[in-house]
């Protein structure tokens with residue numbers, strides 16, 4: 001099959017009946033659910049881009065194995081050009097959503113591609129697991145499917161391991177083996193976009209301890225598998241608010257959900273690992289599913305930070321405050337943050353690691369540096385929007401007010417910005433900023449940047465320990481290697497007079 005159109009993606013959603021709970025009721029048809037309608041349209045646009053002459057050659061390629069056209073997320077990078085082809089995809093998808101949708105199809109399809117290209121690591125534990133991963137990658141690639149994932153245990157008692165929680169199956173674990181497959185029970189979080197995806201893949205960050213065997217799991221199943229319950233968080237926009245009043249929240253609400261598995265059957269051919277703490281702890285480091293996705297998240301994060309910075313620059317301009325030193329200082333800081341991330345991405349693409357298989361991994365040091373900086377830089381961009389917008393962020397009327405002729409004169413007179421910026425233009429600018437820095441929608445985007453790649457504190461500590469393990473810090477040795485001349489001689493500088501040729 002190869003690349004899908006947006007209509008085919010939507011028809012796929014219509015062909016299934018996942019158990020989705022939203023605001024206390026079961027969703028009967030996700031495509032008719034007003035909260036999901038616009039986000040589905042935004043994802044469908046990404047699928048249509050694969051057929052658009054402007055994008056097709058940039059974001060898709062002909063699969064060597066099948067001869068079909070497939071998305072570049074399924075490309076195993078073997079050359080710098082391959083890496084650029086993946087970047088072109090990440091950039092095109094990020095720009096289509098201003099970087100505001102973190103879990104677009106390319107993200108997990110890159111994760112799966114990395115699992116596929118490094119599945120041999122599983123062979124020592126169970127060769128069938130490696131085969132299952134390979135078959136699953138081909139299935140998702142050839143059907144161009146959209147995955148969600150939930151790799152975190154629900155936030156119950158973080159001071160205790162999974163097997164020490166109040167209930168043995170609060171956290172998702174294996175209950176029993178059957179001839180058809182594994183029965184799993186418990187919960188995982190946070191499956192972003194789960195309600196509008198095709199499949200769910202489950203695995204975990206490293207960190208399992210002896211006694212956690214039943215939780216050491218990795219598998220994938222269709223999103224409408226019987227017994228899988230999708231519990232959505234409270235919506236951040238109800239789908240009725242206008243594009244004028246909420247130019248971003250009305251389009252890019254990325255629903256998050258807890259997945260509850262009520263004795264769900266995972267067929268054996270969908271089991272990638274289980275009951276093996278060592279394999280589960282090594283999945284990340286041995287399959288590159290931290291490093292390759294970090295390229296996608298780095299590009300997406302750059303676009304998101306760049307977008308917030310551009311909004312801040314235009315916000316300041318709209319009310320003439322970018323003439324002031326303090327505003328220029330803040331805006332300059334945001335621009336330098338954007339340029340820092342842009343430079344780090346280039347370094348990551350130039351300083352690659354080449355695996356024995358020939359796969360090239362963009363450099364982990366610059367990528368993890370991006371992952372450590374964005375959780376600080378993006379919240380700062382939100383703060384600068386709040387500081388520049390000030391009270392103006394709370395004086396925006398609605399599109400309905402602008403539509404009422406009785407108010408027309410006041411709207412133009414009292415809401416106008418600097419000379420050349422009409423009342424409607426200034427209010428639209430401030431609404432764009434408010435969606436990013438004031439709305440619950442914007443606060444989720446901030447929390448996403450802080451936590452989507454894990455706890456930034458622990459990730460930075462892991463980064464430090466990995467960096468210390470591979471770097472020598474030998475300038476310190478150089479500085480300490482000056483011969484000790486003894487105090488009386490320290491002042492004597494045996495500088496030889498330069499020989500001057502007459």
Ligand SMILES: Cc1cc2nc3c(=O)[nH]c(=O)nc-3n(C[C@H](O)[C@H](O)[C@H](O)COP(=O)(O)OP(=O)(O)OC[C@H]3O[C@@H](n4cnc5c(N)ncnc54)[C@H](O)[C@@H]3O)c2cc1C
Pocket residue numbers: 103149150151152155158189190191192256444447448451452453454455457458
């Ligand atoms: C908007 C959003 C979207 C997300 N989307 C996804 C997704 O699609 N798929 C997915 O799998 N996950 C997703 N996540 C979850 C994300 O992976 C987690 O938020 C992240 O791993 C941090 O875990 P936590 O939220 O459970 O925080 P916790 O680990 O519960 O941390 C809470 C606080 O306690 C501290 N803490 C907890 N445990 C320790 C410890 N052992 N040592 C030191 N400090 C500790 C932390 O530093 C933090 O301050 C998403 C998160 C957000 C915010």
Ligand SMILES: Nc1c(O)cccc1C(=O)O
Pocket residue numbers: 111149151289290291293452453454
């Ligand atoms: N956060 C991640 C995820 O959700 C899937 C794969 C990788 C990561 C990561 O941050 O490394």
